Amino acid sequence: MSLYIGLMSGTSLDGVDGVLVDFWAGAARTMSAAYVEFPQALRDELMALQAPSPNEIEREAVAANQLAEIYAGCVAQLLAKSDMKSADVRAVGVHGQTIRHRPELGFTRQTNNPALLAELCGIDVIADFRSRDVAAGGQGAPLVPAAHMALFGKEGKTRVLANIGGIANISLLHKDGSVGGYDTGPGNVLMNAWITRHKGAEYDDNGAWAATGQEVPGLLAALLAEPYFALPAPKSTGRDLFHADWLDARLAPFASARAEDIMFTLTRLTAVSLARAIAPHGSDAVYVCGGGAYNATLMRELQAELGEAVKVQSTDALGVPPNRVEALAFAWLAYRFGERQPGNLPSVTGARGERILGALYPR
Numbered sequence: 486m487s488l489y490i491g492l493m494s495g496t497s498l499d500g501v502d503g504v505l506v507d508f509w510a511g512a513a514r515t516m517s518a519a520y521v522e523f524p525q526a527l528r529d530e531l532m533a534l535q536a537p538s539p540n541e542i543e544r545e546a547v548a549a550n551q552l553a554e555i556y557a558g559c560v561a562q563l564l565a566k567s568d569m570k571s572a573d574v575r576a577v578g579v580h581g582q583t584i585r586h587r588p589e590l591g592f593t594r595q596t597n598n599p600a601l602l603a604e605l606c607g608i609d610v611i612a613d614f615r616s617r618d619v620a621a622g623g624q625g626a627p628l629v630p631a632a633h634m635a636l637f638g639k640e641g642k643t644r645v646l647a648n649i650g651g652i653a654n655i656s657l658l659h660k661d662g663s664v665g666g667y668d669t670g671p672g673n674v675l676m677n678a679w680i681t682r683h684k685g686a687e688y689d690d691n692g693a694w695a696a697t698g699q700e701v702p703g704l705l706a707a708l709l710a711e712p713y714f715a716l717p718a719p720k721s722t723g724r725d726l727f728h729a730d731w732l733d734a735r736l737a738p739f740a741s742a743r744a745e746d747i748m749f750t751l752t753r754l755t756a757v758s759l760a761r762a763i764a765p766h767g768s769d770a771v772y773v774c775g776g777g778a779y780n781a782t783l784m785r786e787l788q789a790e791l792g793e794a795v796k797v798q799s800t801d802a803l804g805v806p807p808n809r810v811e812a813l814a815f816a817w818l819a820y821r822f823g824e825r826q827p828g829n830l831p832s833v834t835g836a837r838g839e840r841i842l843g844a845l846y847p848r
């Protein structure tokens with residue numbers, strides 16, 4: 486067996502998804518999966534740490550320790566569910582929590598305390614996967630396209646994987662074996678902000694509220710006027726750009742619009758920006774992962790934008806539930822580190838070359 490754990494906590498700030506995977510003989514067999522929610526106070530603190538605020542260094546360190554404790558709890562669940570011991574696992578690949586992403590300034594910061602995690606779980610920990618790619622001139626994101634190609638690529642077919650988390654990103658798995666991909670813009674981040682403000686809900690379950698609305702005339706075009714959408718790849722983004730103030734500035738001229746119509750228009754923004762990125766590549770199929778796959782209104786709008794010739798379905802069709810795909814990718818990245826093989830794709834991130842990604846914290 487060649488067991489690795491992947492832990493992914495993304496821009497939605499909701500919690501951590503984990504998987505324990507056996508990569509023996511090049512296959513990827515998921516042995517167990519777990520999800521641990523963050524307590525509300527930690528979510529609030531991680532949200533506050535996205536932007537400059539007082540006493541950041543100390544607050545970040547405290548939040549990092551809390552994260553490590555939660556990650557260790559997730560690891561314990563994964564071991565218990567698969568009846569494995571820590572000594573059976575080669576390494577934990579842990580993403581950490583992005584609190585700043587500024588590749589144009591030469592850094593990206595995923596807060597975490599990997600030393601504490603190694604201490605708590607007694608397994609080698611691989612962390613900080615993005616910094617080496619940024620050091621090599623890359624965006625440091627998205628990183629999952631390499632894993633998507635290894636796990637889901639199919640010779641002779643062009644497949645697109647669309648990860649709709651807080652931010653949305655695509656992996657273009659071309660039939661000739663080449664791979665592209667980039668962040669297309671907001672995934673759920675703006676939709677979540679809007680429904681939380683108006684309904685107190687964390688997210689629009691199944692897109693039910695959006696489905697009661699209609700598109701606000703002129704608003705979608707105003708949102709799509711954001712220059713990020715027209716930038717050429719390689720490109721990546723995050724809450725650094727797509728935050729509540731960004732939204733409020735663009736909503737100002739639409740003050741009389743109904744809240745549910747704005748909700749529907751924000752859902753359309755995610756679908757349309759994804760479809761515009763996907764359509765030129767002539768894909769045979771689109772597979773959606775991340776929490777957005779559970780939003781039927783979003784899935785319907787994406788299908789409508791792409792047209793019936795391209796089937797849009799969740800990664801369940803590939804045998805992996807949508808909420809496990811990113812954690813699986815970070816298990817794969819840890820496996821690549823274990824094999825001392827590169828994890829990045831210069832064709833995606835724009836780095837000067839392939840690099841081994843991550844830093845090892847021995848158990």
Ligand SMILES: Nc1ncnc2c1ncn2[C@@H]1O[C@H](COP(=O)(O)OP(=O)(O)OP(=O)(O)O)[C@@H](O)[C@H]1O
Binds near residue numbers: 672779
């Ligand atoms: N049943 C559901 N209905 C609608 N939306 C859902 C549902 N379940 C999850 N989501 C959406 O998915 C989000 C979580 O997605 P996910 O866990 O993929 O994000 P992430 O990994 O934090 O983000 P990223 O990929 O940007 O790093 C939730 O915040 C919510 O917006």
Ligand SMILES: CC(=O)N[C@H]1[C@@H]2OC[C@@H](O2)[C@@H](O)[C@@H]1O[C@H](C)C(=O)O
Binds near residue numbers: 626
């Ligand atoms: C800097 C950062 O944390 N980026 C995340 C974020 O969430 C989605 C999108 O923006 C993607 O670029 C990336 O995550 C995935 C897992 C990636 O690296 O492929």
